[in-house]
Amino acid sequence: MKRSAEVVIIGGGIQGCAVAYNLAKMGCRDVVVLEKNTIASGSTGRCAAGIRAQWGTEMNCRLGIASIEIFENLSEELGADIGLHQGGYLMIAYRESEFEQLKRNVALQNSLGIKSRVISADEAKELCPLLNTEGAVGFTYHHRDGHADPLLTTFAYAEAAKRLGVEIYSFTEAVGIDVNNGKVRGVRTNRGFISTGVVVNCAGPYAREVAAFAGVDIPIYPERHEILVTEPIERVSKPMLMSFSGNFYIQQRPHGSFIMGYGPEEHLKSHALNSTWEFLEGMARKFVRLLPRLSGLRVVRQWAGSYEMSPDAQPILGRVEEVEGFYISAGFSGHGFMFGPITGKLMAELILSGETSIPIDMLSYRRFQRGELIREPAVV
Amino acid sequence: MNKEKDVIICRCEDVTLEEIRELIKRGYTTVDEIKRITRAGMGPCQGRTCRDLIIREIARLTGKRVEEIPMPTFRPPIKPIKLGVLAESEDD
Numbered sequence: 001m002k003r004s005a006e007v008v009i010i011g012g013g014i015q016g017c018a019v020a021y022n023l024a025k026m027g028c029r030d031v032v033v034l035e036k037n038t039i040a041s042g043s044t045g046r047c048a049a050g051i052r053a054q055w056g057t058e059m060n061c062r063l064g065i066a067s068i069e070i071f072e073n074l075s076e077e078l079g080a081d082i083g084l085h086q087g088g089y090l091m092i093a094y095r096e097s098e099f100e101q102l103k104r105n106v107a108l109q110n111s112l113g114i115k116s117r118v119i120s121a122d123e124a125k126e127l128c129p130l131l132n133t134e135g136a137v138g139f140t141y142h143h144r145d146g147h148a149d150p151l152l153t154t155f156a157y158a159e160a161a162k163r164l165g166v167e168i169y170s171f172t173e174a175v176g177i178d179v180n181n182g183k184v185r186g187v188r189t190n191r192g193f194i195s196t197g198v199v200v201n202c203a204g205p206y207a208r209e210v211a212a213f214a215g216v217d218i219p220i221y222p223e224r225h226e227i228l229v230t231e232p233i234e235r236v237s238k239p240m241l242m243s244f245s246g247n248f249y250i251q252q253r254p255h256g257s258f259i260m261g262y263g264p265e266e267h268l269k270s271h272a273l274n275s276t277w278e279f280l281e282g283m284a285r286k287f288v289r290l291l292p293r294l295s296g297l298r299v300v301r302q303w304a305g306s307y308e309m310s311p312d313a314q315p316i317l318g319r320v321e322e323v324e325g326f327y328i329s330a331g332f333s334g335h336g337f338m339f340g341p342i343t344g345k346l347m348a349e350l351i352l353s354g355e356t357s358i359p360i361d362m363l364s365y366r367r368f369q370r371g372e373l374i375r376e377p378a379v380v
Numbered sequence: 381m382n383k384e385k386d387v388i389i390c391r392c393e394d395v396t397l398e399e400i401r402e403l404i405k406r407g408y409t410t411v412d413e414i415k416r417i418t419r420a421g422m423g424p425c426q427g428r429t430c431r432d433l434i435i436r437e438i439a440r441l442t443g444k445r446v447e448e449i450p451m452p453t454f455r456p457p458i459k460p461i462k463l464g465v466l467a468e469s470e471d472d
Contacts, residue, residue: 038413045416151416231424231460255419275456284466295464300424301455 002167004195006030007351008187010174010210011202012037013044014150014337015329017157017168018344019200019351021078024164026352031166032196033158034189036173040154043204044337046273046305048227048249048261050240051338052089052145053114056105056377059314061112062358063339068144070341080156083149085254087238090119090127091140094245099138101377106140116142128237130293147240147251150337157344174203177213177326184214184325198351200327205271205306207316207330214323218316218365220331221269222306225261226279231298232256241290244378248286258297260287273304307334312373317343317363318350327351328365334379389437390430392423400434404441411435411452421452424460 006028009016012035020033035041051071053064075082093099102118109116117140124139125131158168169191176188177199186195203210205222233256240251250260260283280302288295310316310331320326329347332339346356367373384398395418403414411427411434414420420434421427431452439446 038410040416041412155417229422230463280457280461281466281469284463287463288467295462295467297463298424298460299457299463299466300460301422301426302457303453303455 001169001191002032002194005032007198007200008194008196009033009200009202011204012039012168013042013202013204014154014340015344016202017154017161018340019202019329019347020166021157021161022345022348023351024161024166026348028352029165032194033166033168034172034174035170038170039158040151043305043308044150044154046303047150047337048259049147049150050249050251051147054089054091054105054109054116054140054142054145054378057374058108058112059362059374060376061109061114063342065114066358067339067342071148074341078156078160080159082153082156083254086144086146088141088143089145090124090239090241092136092241092243092246093138094135094243096137098245102138102140105378114142116140127239130236130291132290132292174210179214179323182324184323198325200329200347202329204330205308207308214326216320216323218328219311219368220316221309222271223267223269223309224272224304225264225307226275226302226304227259227261228280228283228299228302230258231300233297250287262286271306275302275304309333311368313376313379314374315363316365317360389433390420392425393419395420400437404438409438409442410450415452
């Protein structure tokens with residue numbers, strides 16, 4: 001194990017691996033990634049794989065479409081298949097007020113060059129012929145949304161980073177950050193000390209604990225979300241189906257299996273990752289109502305993962321002012337995988353040049369102290 | 381005949397002994413990592429056959445004992461269940 005590095009990244013999920021790859025690509029190759037388990041074993045590897053630009057704030061629209069543009073060429077760039085499927089997100093509104101919001105979102109998206117649109121029930125059924133549209137009042141669609149394999153994507157970033165000289169240490173847990181005179185001096189791990197002037201906190205649901213190592217308090221907390229996967233069948237649904245009021249997302253992977261989930265009724269702040277029977281039944285009811293012809297489809301596996309929640313469900317990105325050399329890329333609140341390619345690039349730019357190609361000042365952790373929260377209307 | 385290429389370790393997801401050995405040699409020495417990269421163990425049988433075979437291969441190539449190789453998490457349900465059957469249950 002290296003005893004010193006230019007940059008030490010804590011966390012081997014999509015954020016950590018994408019930051020590492022982008023740093024190395026921009027010429028900073030003396031980089032170490034610390035992962036307490038194995039690559040993509042935390043929130044990234046448990047996530048729902050979705051990628052979208054259909055957002056309700058300008059910041060998220062900009063990040064979303066920029067990330068999609070990277071995803072579209074990522075298999076080629078990283079030299080490994082990432083399992084991308086761009087069948088669009090079909091947003092389904094069940095309330096008039098919700099449909100009005102979706103229409104406002106589309107207007108905002110269109111103003112930023114995202115070619116989303118309001119579509120009719122007939123067109124929705126053309127995209128997904130088995131869809132039961134009963135009760136739905138409106139639909140929006142963006143054809144470049146979709147999903148990719150979070151595991152393959154993260155391993156592809158990790159392998160590409162390694163080829164550029166980055167060292168990735170599995171089963172290596174950060175247990176402390178040494179700060180002296182307001183500057184980062186190094187990271188203590190269960191395998192020894194690594195001296196460094198730059199630490200990036202990409203610890204997802206553990207980001208608060210990692211920030212505390214440097215004496216910084218950030219309001220990120222874990223929240224358990226459940227999900228399941230079915231046996232594979234031939235492609236019957238091109239778009240990913242999503243509804244905020246219906247509280248579900250359902251998508252069919254290129255492999256043929258369906259992945260689906262919904263937001264928890266109880267919002268427990270805990271690292272618990274157990275599965276429940278209630279979710280299995282609740283999800284089955286939503287699915288069968290929506291796609292009744294597929295009621296014979298079998299569930300193969302269910303699991304849970306942590307959303308790394310921030311108070312306004314927006315990420316905390318940027319440098320920490322009171323500790324020189326300490327950076328945070330966490331708090332993605334369920335959207336870390338889809339934003340990973342762009343935030344990995346932006347964080348590398350920030351660390352190496354102090355500037356970013358998309359302004360991210362408003363995502364500073366200081367916004368909570370200043371009371372400048374960002375309200376995103378389009379989250380499940 | 382290429383023996384490693386012809387031996388299927390995960391029958392649900394068509395993963396061969398050659399692929400498994402290749403990954404172990406590249407440093408992926410846990411069942412979880414091999415599962416995440418190849419899908420071995422993610423199919424309808426949930427790794428009933430391949431899990432033990434993969435653990436044995438990891439032990440053999442790394443020189444560790446089988447007991448030293450961490451087991452992946454066993455996830456419900458034990459057997460695949462139809463969504464329609466789950467949707468009709470009335471215990472709430």
